[in-house]
Amino acid sequence: MEIRIRGVSKHYFSEGKTIKALDDVTLTIPARKIFTLLGPSGCGKTTLLRCIVGLEMPDTGEISIGDDVVWSRDKAISVPPEKRGLGMVFQTYAIWPHMTVFDNVGYPLQVRGAPRDEVRERVAKALDFVQLAGFEGRPATKLSGGQQQRVALARALVAEPRVILFDEPLSNLDAKLREETRKELRAFLEKLQITAVYVTHDRVEALALSDTIAVMRAGSIIEIGTPRKIYFDADHRFVADFIGRANLFKARVRGEQGGHTVVDCPLGTIACQRRDFPAGGEATLCLRPEFIHLVRGEAPAGHNIVNARIETLTFVGENYETEIRVGEELLLARVDADASIAVGDAVSFSLDPAHCLLVAA
Numbered sequence: 001m002e003i004r005i006r007g008v009s010k011h012y013f014s015e016g017k018t019i020k021a022l023d024d025v026t027l028t029i030p031a032r033k034i035f036t037l038l039g040p041s042g043c044g045k046t047t048l049l050r051c052i053v054g055l056e057m058p059d060t061g062e063i064s065i066g067d068d069v070v071w072s073r074d075k076a077i078s079v080p081p082e083k084r085g086l087g088m089v090f091q092t093y094a095i096w097p098h099m100t101v102f103d104n105v106g107y108p109l110q111v112r113g114a115p116r117d118e119v120r121e122r123v124a125k126a127l128d129f130v131q132l133a134g135f136e137g138r139p140a141t142k143l144s145g146g147q148q149q150r151v152a153l154a155r156a157l158v159a160e161p162r163v164i165l166f167d168e169p170l171s172n173l174d175a176k177l178r179e180e181t182r183k184e185l186r187a188f189l190e191k192l193q194i195t196a197v198y199v200t201h202d203r204v205e206a207l208a209l210s211d212t213i214a215v216m217r218a219g220s221i222i223e224i225g226t227p228r229k230i231y232f233d234a235d236h237r238f239v240a241d242f243i244g245r246a247n248l249f250k251a252r253v254r255g256e257q258g259g260h261t262v263v264d265c266p267l268g269t270i271a272c273q274r275r276d277f278p279a280g281g282e283a284t285l286c287l288r289p290e291f292i293h294l295v296r297g298e299a300p301a302g303h304n305i306v307n308a309r310i311e312t313l314t315f316v317g318e319n320y321e322t323e324i325r326v327g328e329e330l331l332l333a334r335v336d337a338d339a340s341i342a343v344g345d346a347v348s349f350s351l352d353p354a355h356c357l358l359v360a361a
């Protein structure tokens with residue numbers, strides 16, 4: 001079920017101040033895909049999600065789910081949340097501790113007065129789907145964090161919604177469990193083939209889970225794309241920087257050469273991915289640490305070859321994170337955990353133009 005958001009703005013008034021939470025957002029969320037709203041705290045992700053659900057009224061614009069307009073100021077339409085056919089999973093799960101798994105999952109059906117047999121049948125189906133069959137009688141408190149999260153998912157699914165929405169549902173789990181639950185959730189959603197809207201500020205979660213990511217800042221959508229597009233080929237400096245670790249340099253465009261855009265920057269003259277930037281203009285060069293492959297010793301000058309010195313080394317288990325100095329600049333890079341390299345050593349690296357991303361300055 002596609003969701004269409006057109007010209008949606010939302011202001012809050014608090015302590016005599018106006019806060020622009022959503023600034024004229026226009027967005028189409030595709031059917032049967034996992035669509036993530038990603039952005040820093042306060043950028044408006046939750047507000048947008050709450051507008052879709054109907055827990056918040058926009059000031060302007062229109063929201064449709066499938067063929068139904070669910071909110072429109074101009075047409076004076078405001079469909080209440082329970083009539084929008086949505087399921088929702090929150091950060092705090094909102095699992096009731098005094099209830100059993102069965103009662104938690106069946107609650108949305110019970111409040112609607114569904115017949116007992118239907119409740120039993122649908123709860124069994126939802127629990128079976130999240131692999132919790134047999135847990136019906138268990139008090140909700142006697143479940144692990146990951147299992148509680150699955151109960152919350154089963155409860156969101158029990159009424160067979162058209163769309164399921166998630167507001168930071170994994171943020172209360174510890175790092176390892178979060179990783180496992182993320183994989184599990186992706187598998188469940190793929191199997192369901194349902195439209196899913198997911199809110200997070202965790203970039204790894206967004207990359208791992210989503211079919212499409214919309215990056216937000218200050219109430220606006222900055223860029224939309226697949227995880228690979230957003231990570232490797234962002235159009236905006238903010239997006240390139242937010243989605244992963246990045247070394248960013250001011251660059252001046254020289255022009256095109258051999259299918260690459262060549263720039264002058266503090267690392268020297270560097271051939272980059274081709275971009276339509278005018279010669280003489282400014283751009284930003286973005287280099288991800290994982291594409292800086294250091295070798296020991298100085299290298300003779302050459303195309304895209306940079307000499308550097310190790311400034312710091314931090315052991316983080318799978319490798320060393322290192323800061324390397326090139327003139328005035330400090331770059332983040334990685335070194336194999338078994339590399340015999342020390343602070344002060346001369347190193348060099350060769351940059352593949354395909355991994356030298358140019359974004360607008």
Ligand code: ATP
Nearest residue numbers: 012014019021040041042043044045046047048201
């Ligand atoms: P987080 O990741 O921290 O949850 P978010 O991106 O989801 O942030 P929102 O919760 O949508 O951001 O908030 C957007 C802006 O609106 C913020 O500046 C926030 O302080 C403000 N805001 C949200 N709800 C209210 C409210 N009920 N009253 C006043 N201001 C609010």
